[in-house]
Amino acid sequence: MAENENPIRFGIIGCAEIARKVSRAINLSPNATLIAIASRSIPKVKRFAIKNKVSENVKLYGSYEELLDDPSVDAVYMPLPTSLHVKWAVMATEKGKHLLLEKPTALDVKMFDEMFEACERNRVQFMDASMWYHHPRTVKMKELISNSEIFGRVKAIHSSSSYQGTAHFLENDIRVKPDLDSLGALGDTGWYCIGTILWTMNQKLPTTVTALPGTVWNSARVILSCSASLYWDEEETVATFYCSFISHETMDLAVCGTNGTLHVEDFIIPYDENSAAFSFTSGAKFVDMHIGWNVKPQQVQVDTPLPQEALMIQEFSRLVKGIKEGRSQPDSKWAQTSRVTQLVLDAVKNSIDNGYKAIQMHFQFLSGCSIQTTLLKTSPSFKV
Amino acid sequence: MAENENPIRFGIIGCAEIARKVSRAINLSPNATLIAIASRSIPKVKRFAIKNKVSENVKLYGSYEELLDDPSVDAVYMPLPTSLHVKWAVMATEKGKHLLLEKPTALDVKMFDEMFEACERNRVQFMDASMWYHHPRTVKMKELISNSEIFGRVKAIHSSSSYQGTAHFLENDIRVKPDLDSLGALGDTGWYCIGTILWTMNQKLPTTVTALPGTVWNSARVILSCSASLYWDEEETVATFYCSFISHETMDLAVCGTNGTLHVEDFIIPYDENSAAFSFTSGAKFVDMHIGWNVKPQQVQVDTPLPQEALMIQEFSRLVKGIKEGRSQPDSKWAQTSRVTQLVLDAVKNSIDNGYKAIQMHFQFLSGCSIQTTLLKTSPSFKV
Numbered sequence: 088m089a090e091n092e093n094p095i096r097f098g099i100i101g102c103a104e105i106a107r108k109v110s111r112a113i114n115l116s117p118n119a120t121l122i123a124i125a126s127r128s129i130p131k132v133k134r135f136a137i138k139n140k141v142s143e144n145v146k147l148y149g150s151y152e153e154l155l156d157d158p159s160v161d162a163v164y165m166p167l168p169t170s171l172h173v174k175w176a177v178m179a180t181e182k183g184k185h186l187l188l189e190k191p192t193a194l195d196v197k198m199f200d201e202m203f204e205a206c207e208r209n210r211v212q213f214m215d216a217s218m219w220y221h222h223p224r225t226v227k228m229k230e231l232i233s234n235s236e237i238f239g240r241v242k243a244i245h246s247s248s249s250y251q252g253t254a255h256f257l258e259n260d261i262r263v264k265p266d267l268d269s270l271g272a273l274g275d276t277g278w279y280c281i282g283t284i285l286w287t288m289n290q291k292l293p294t295t296v297t298a299l300p301g302t303v304w305n306s307a308r309v310i311l312s313c314s315a316s317l318y319w320d321e322e323e324t325v326a327t328f329y330c331s332f333i334s335h336e337t338m339d340l341a342v343c344g345t346n347g348t349l350h351v352e353d354f355i356i357p358y359d360e361n362s363a364a365f366s367f368t369s370g371a372k373f374v375d376m377h378i379g380w381n382v383k384p385q386q387v388q389v390d391t392p393l394p395q396e397a398l399m400i401q402e403f404s405r406l407v408k409g410i411k412e413g414r415s416q417p418d419s420k421w422a423q424t425s426r427v428t429q430l431v432l433d434a435v436k437n438s439i440d441n442g443y444k445a446i447q448m449h450f451q452f453l454s455g456c457s458i459q460t461t462l463l464k465t466s467p468s469f470k471v
Numbered sequence: 472m473a474e475n476e477n478p479i480r481f482g483i484i485g486c487a488e489i490a491r492k493v494s495r496a497i498n499l500s501p502n503a504t505l506i507a508i509a510s511r512s513i514p515k516v517k518r519f520a521i522k523n524k525v526s527e528n529v530k531l532y533g534s535y536e537e538l539l540d541d542p543s544v545d546a547v548y549m550p551l552p553t554s555l556h557v558k559w560a561v562m563a564t565e566k567g568k569h570l571l572l573e574k575p576t577a578l579d580v581k582m583f584d585e586m587f588e589a590c591e592r593n594r595v596q597f598m599d600a601s602m603w604y605h606h607p608r609t610v611k612m613k614e615l616i617s618n619s620e621i622f623g624r625v626k627a628i629h630s631s632s633s634y635q636g637t638a639h640f641l642e643n644d645i646r647v648k649p650d651l652d653s654l655g656a657l658g659d660t661g662w663y664c665i666g667t668i669l670w671t672m673n674q675k676l677p678t679t680v681t682a683l684p685g686t687v688w689n690s691a692r693v694i695l696s697c698s699a700s701l702y703w704d705e706e707e708t709v710a711t712f713y714c715s716f717i718s719h720e721t722m723d724l725a726v727c728g729t730n731g732t733l734h735v736e737d738f739i740i741p742y743d744e745n746s747a748a749f750s751f752t753s754g755a756k757f758v759d760m761h762i763g764w765n766v767k768p769q770q771v772q773v774d775t776p777l778p779q780e781a782l783m784i785q786e787f788s789r790l791v792k793g794i795k796e797g798r799s800q801p802d803s804k805w806a807q808t809s810r811v812t813q814l815v816l817d818a819v820k821n822s823i824d825n826g827y828k829a830i831q832m833h834f835q836f837l838s839g840c841s842i843q844t845t846l847l848k849t850s851p852s853f854k855v
Contacts, residue, residue: 107760108760108761108762111760239719242633242696242717242718242719243631243633243698243713243715243718245629245631245713245723245725247627247629247725247727249626249627250757251729251730294684295684297683297684297827299681299700299702299709300678300679300700300702300709300829301700301702301707301708301709303707312626312707314627314700316683316684316685316711318684318685320685323685323687323696324685325683325684325685325698325713327683327698327713329709329711329727331626331627331727333626333729334626334627334727334728334729335623335727335728335729335730335731335732335754335755336732336752336755336757336764337732339629339725341629341631341721341723341725343631343633343713343715343718344718344719345717345718345719347719348719348720348721350723350734350736352734352750353764356757356762356764357763358763358764359763360763366736368719368720369719371719371720372720373634373720373740376491376492376495377492377740378492378740378744378778379740379741379742379743379744380720380737380740384736394762396762443829445684445827
């Protein structure tokens with residue numbers, strides 16, 4: 088297969104836990120290969136390599152700069168704390184590296200734009216590492232909820248993403264540290280909730296975003312748990328979500344249309360790697376005398392040839408390869424997906440910081456840009 | 472069985488569609504019997520009797536008063552439009568009839584209290600006709616979420632109750648008429664959402680109730696769809712719900728605790744009459760490298776000896792029988808359940824009417840009442 092010739096050569100910057108999973112995914116992906124890993128010191132990167140049985144062919148760097156200076160690296164995967172993203176992401180793009188960035192992409196959309204503008208300037212591909220978009224189940228769910236006959240128009244969405252952090256996590260993890268990942272649960276698990284809601288709405292930004300009373304913070308004022316509602320006035324569609332570090336594991340998406348409903352409870356990480364399911368109902372009515380339903384939910388099972396994270400690497404590498412071989416330009420689709428997610432995340436944060444006031448999302452389109460860029464550069468002007 | 476001797480004799484006041492279901496339930500219940508039906512005219516009640524093959528032994532009345540004057544009627548089931556509840560419910564209690572009232576119980580808690588005070592004064596039993604409380608599945612779900620080891624503390628709740636009204640319904644049903652059921656979808660399907668959320672919280676009132684942007688009204692300003700959030704500050708628990716007449720059928724309850732989660736998608740009317748299920752997960756964690764879950768949800772199946780509406784009639788009749796035979800006093804448990812539901816419903820309405828402001832629920836306890844009455848008579852003082 089031509090796809091498999093000259094695989095995209097990845098470097099990983101940062102030895103976070105998630106790097107183990109992505110390093111496996113790079114190896115599983117037919118058009119990608121892991122060639123370098125960098126940490127802040129040689130002993131650290133060596134420990135990681137030994138622990139994860141990293142192949143001896145992979146170069147180990149004791150600094151991020153060295154990896155970025157390696158001309159054989161095409162693309163970097165960057166699982167760094169969010170507060171470090173701009174520095175290293177911009178530097179990576181300036182060294183011509185394509186950028187697969189862990190979520191949350193940034194602490195706010197201004198930071199995001201700085202990175203994305205660097206990608207555009209340096210003509211490199213951008214993607215955030217939200218894996219679930221790449222599972223074939225996601226494609227199948229989209230197909231069903233987009234079918235106006237069997238699903239109708241989307242009217243209500245609820246999403247939940249949570250896990251119960253251990254005492255060690257809640258004390259030490261970068262995700263509860265104000266200087267590293269100050270968005271806490273909103274940035275980590277909330278990113279998925281917002282992403283899946285926007286995915287349901289075809290990335291259309293809501294009219295109004297309102298955080299809901301009940302945010303829980305740690306002593307350093309990092310969010311451990313919060314909720315919000317989104318509203319699209321043209322569609323008369325409402326969405327709510329709950330995200331948390333202090334609840335049992337959830338990954339729920341419930342979508343209610345005018346003619347159908349969809350439920351999935353493992354949308355971020357499927358229960359099993361090889362196959363994932365969701366439940367779907369269309370045209371349900373009560374039977375006579377309201378003592379039952381005429382149709383029951385059907386389970387739709389979708390197998391996947393590769394784990395979703397390998398599919399993500401494969402898609403990213405496909406885009407990078409097109410650019411590298413001069414066949415195509417960077418595709419801004421994934422950056423747009425990240426950007427709307429970041430914009431809504433900012434609005435939720437803004438609402439929380441303003442006593443749960445409703446945030447009206449107004450967008451001014453900048454003139455003199457290509458359509459693609461215009462879409463991306465709608466500048467967020469919040470009205471509290 | 473002693474229970475089956477001298478069954479409680481029911482009269483039905485009003486020939487609404489739901490009366491068909493409850494009339495069947497009365498016949499199925501071992502300690503109840505249907506002896507009279509009243510409508511506003513003899514032809515109307517005859518049409519109902521013929522259509523539903525009502526036994527010839529059942530007396531047919533052409534006015535509600537006549538049925539209430541029948542001394543052989545112990546209890547009435549009242550599926551009248553909400554705006555008529557006070558008049559007929561109070562009259563029924565004054566005639567000594569025990570009261571099974573369709574939901575929403577009232578247009579506001581003031582109306583509710585008028586009826587409940589009449590019940591207390593006349594020493595009759597009160598219950599609203601929310602059937603799902605009586606299903607053994609509900610008992611089983613409560614058992615699981617109350618288990619602090621396997622479920623932990625409840626942190627987040629989401630409920631949805633909706634159906635797609637036909638064009639005829641949206642034009643003609645009493646539930647979309649401002650003079651009959653002015654609360655619309657909030658009163659009808661929202662009653663279930665609020666009820667199930669409060670059931671999860673052991674009937675504890677929330678600290679704050681906030682309606683969410685996105686209410687849809689018909690031209691007569693009756694709510695067709697709305698959402699709200701509830702928050703309990705002591706527990707740091709949040710709840711959201713969506714109710715609608717203009718969406719596909721949903722009856723969702725999702726509860727997330729610190730150690731477990733529960734999902735049910737037919738909580739109001741089970742898919743099947745004889746058996747109902749819910750899904751439950753406890754102690755779920757990611758497997759190594761976050762490529763799956765260590766445990767998957769288990770389906771818990773609960774059979775029921777009788778349809779839930781017959782179990783409701785049976786429970787109501789059991790309470791009535793105790794009173795009738797001088798063994799017990801009216802039990803205010805069910806009135807309390809209705810009252811807290813009504814209070815939250817009022818708060819949601821209040822929030823919608825005040826531009827989605829957060830409603831702080833403050834309660835002043837009246838002095839000089841018995842504990843039971845005190846619990847009921849906490850007077851609602853909303854702070855917008």
